[in-house]
Every structure is written in C-alpha cells, then in structure tokens.
Amino acid sequence: MKQEHPFKPIIFKSSKILILGTFPSLKSFENSFYYSHPKNQFWKILSTISGYPANIKDQKIWLIKQCRLALWDIVQSCKRKNSADSNLKDIVPNDIEALLKNYPNIQKIAFTSRLAEKIYNKHFSHLNIETVYLPSPSPAYMAMKMEDKIKEYKKALGGC
Numbered sequence: 001m002k003q004e005h006p007f008k009p010i011i012f013k014s015s016k017i018l019i020l021g022t023f024p025s026l027k028s029f030e031n032s033f034y035y036s037h038p039k040n041q042f043w044k045i046l047s048t049i050s051g052y053p054a055n056i057k058d059q060k061i062w063l064i065k066q067c068r069l070a071l072w073d074i075v076q077s078c079k080r081k082n083s084a085d086s087n088l089k090d091i092v093p094n095d096i097e098a099l100l101k102n103y104p105n106i107q108k109i110a111f112t113s114r115l116a117e118k119i120y121n122k123h124f125s126h127l128n129i130e131t132v133y134l135p136s137p138s139p140a141y142m143a144m145k146m147e148d149k150i151k152e153y154k155k156a157l158g159g160c
Contacts, residue, residue: 002077003077003078004076004077005073006024006029007033007034009070011070012070013103014065015065015103015105016069016105017070017106017109018072018096018099018106018109019070019110020110020112021034021071021072021073022073022075022088022112022116023078025037025083025138033057034071034073037083040137041146045137045153048150049153049159049160050066050159051160052067066160067160068160070103073116074094074111075091075094077092086115093119093124096109096124096127097124108132109131110132110133110156111131111134112138117131134157135153
C-alpha cells in the first residue's frame with residue numbers, strides 16, 4: 001500500500017540548515033512526529049549539542065527554531081512493509097527545490113541516512129548547496145557510539 005508523508009516540514013524563515021531524513025518510521029506515524037521511536041537518538045543528540053530540552057513536541061520544535069535548523073524527509077510517498085529504509089519501494093521525492101526557493105536562507109542540507117542522500121543526489125544534485133552526511137540516529141544503526149554521533153552532528157551543524 002502506498003503511504004504519503006504525514007508531516008509538514010518544520011522550517012522557519014531563519015533556518016540555515018535543512019536536516020533531511022528518509023521517511024517517517026511506523027512509530028513516527030503512530031506518534032505523529034519526526035524521529036518518534038523511543039530508541040531513536042536524534043532528539044537526544046540535538047538536545048546534547050544545543051543544551052535545550054527535547055522531551056515533548058513543543059520543546060523539539062522550539063529547539064529546531066532556536067538552532068536555525070529545519071526538518072523534513074526526502075520521500076513524499078512510497079510503498080513499504082516496515083520502517084527499514086531498505087524496504088522503501090516506488091519512491092516519490094518531496095519537492096526539495098521548491099522548499100529551498102521558499103526558504104532562501106538555507107545554506108546546507110544534512111542527511112540522516114545514506115538513502116536520503118542517494119535520493120537527493122538522484123533528483124536534486126543540480127542544486128548549488130552544500131550537503132553533508134550525518135550518522136543515522138536510528139536504533140537500527142548502532143555501529144557508532146552515541147558520543148561519536150554527537151561529535152559528528154556538532155561538527156556538521158555547529159552549536160546552537
């Protein structure tokens with residue numbers, strides 16, 4: 001069954017870095033928000049590098065705004081059986097180019113998965129914007145320690 005992306009981007013006129021994931025996990029669909037799996041490290045990493053709490057939805061949105069970040073996913077719709085990126089089929093990308101035209105302050109795109117980066121490069125490599133890969137915060141990617149992920153995110157995103 002084809003699924004549509006359920007969330008709007010979290011973005012502000014002041015946003016400088018767009019963080020792109022692939023597609024919300026089943027748990028994120030269930031909880032109606034980005035990176036909602038309890039074992040996903042995304043919000044813990046951002047909270048650590050910013051010093052801001054990220055325990056509830058409003059705090060997470062506030063953190064994104066304060067850090068001049070934006071948050072969205074590369075996939076607009078797809079078919080899938082589970083939350084694994086490797087399971088996504090019939091992928092239709094979101095209109096990243098239009099988003100960047102509407103938010104010209106975005107200076108960099110950071111990917112939280114190799115598949116997000118691959119889809120971007122397939123459809124949007126013509127865009128003149130810096131890109132960077134962030135280690136996956138997914139509970140499925142435990143090859144890197146949390147401390148090392150924090151260092152990589154801080155290097156790519158800066159402090160808040």
